Amino acid sequence: MPERELGRRATNEFGIDGTVCGRSSVAGPDTLQPLASAILDLEEWLSGVRVPHLFIGGVAVAFLARPRTTNDVDGIVLVPDDGFADFLRSATKHGFPSRHSDAATFARSNRIFLLRHASSGVDVDLSAGSLGFEQEIVQKARRVVAFGRSLPIPRAADLVILKAIAARPQDYADIAAVLEQNPRLDKKRVLRLVSLFAELLEAPELVTGIESLFRGKGIRSRFPAPASGYSRK
Structure with a gap:
């Protein structure tokens, strides 16, 4: 999928503008309480160094659909390729050391930072956004209030797209919940972007899956259900 030009870059620590827009106020769900310190410290760090970011996974689902149990914190960050080591x-300086021994090489190869909140032991997985779609959803994030702090999360349609691409059992359950709470989201845009990713990934079942959910039908994931708990994203 062609990447979009997202405009000028600010002169922050990592060379990317940290602005997000759209705001709504919601209290922090009780299911996120065990993650509160990790969420708050992560937001303080990323906002402080002006790295564009947003929370996805169970944190976002808790606000856009329904609170559910999640054991970690997931997000997307916009970090230039030459800024991974910095x-x-x-991250280490602000209490989020890497869980991988060769963190920089792993991050460059897999485009994900596997971190751990030192004070709570909560795992934090931050995808290094590079596609135009990832940059766009960070730029257009909405904001919610949790534990007294404003947090960026995706718009409902964007979260559905992310989960339709991941296509795991919990992702489909989350999509159904988001659709129930946000029946007027832009389904045409969702289908268009999922179709583009399905073509790139040579995975036509992604389109079949989201179409079935739009029709209110249950579907079977291309991945086996986890033995326990919930999926990461």
């Missing part, structure tokens, strides 16, 4: 050093 980002990891900043």
Whole structure:
């Protein structure tokens, strides 16, 4: 999928503008309480160093659909390719050391930072956004209030797209819940972007899956259900 030009870059620590827009106020769900310190410290760090970011996974689902149990914190960060090492050093400095012995190489190869909140032991997985779609959803994030702090999360349609691409059992359950709470989201845009990713990934079942959910039908994931708990994203 062609990447979009997202405009000028600010002169922040990592060379990317940190602005997000759209705001709504919601209290922090009780299911997120065990993650509160990790969420708050993560937001303080990323906002402080002006790294564009947003929370996805169970944190976003808790606000856009329904609270559910989740054991970790997932997000997307916009970090330039030549800034990975600096980002990891900043993470360690702010109490989020890497869970991988060769963190920079792993992050460059897999485009994900596997971190751990030192004070709580909560795992934090931050995808390094690079596609135009990932940059766009960070730029257009909405904001909610949890534990007294404003947090960026995706718009409902964007979260559905992310989960339709992941296509795991919990992702489909989350999509159904988001659709129930947000029946007027832009389904045409969702289908268009999922179709583009399905073509790139040579996975036509992604389109079949989201179409079935739009029709209110249950579907079978292309991945086996986890033995226990919930999926990461």
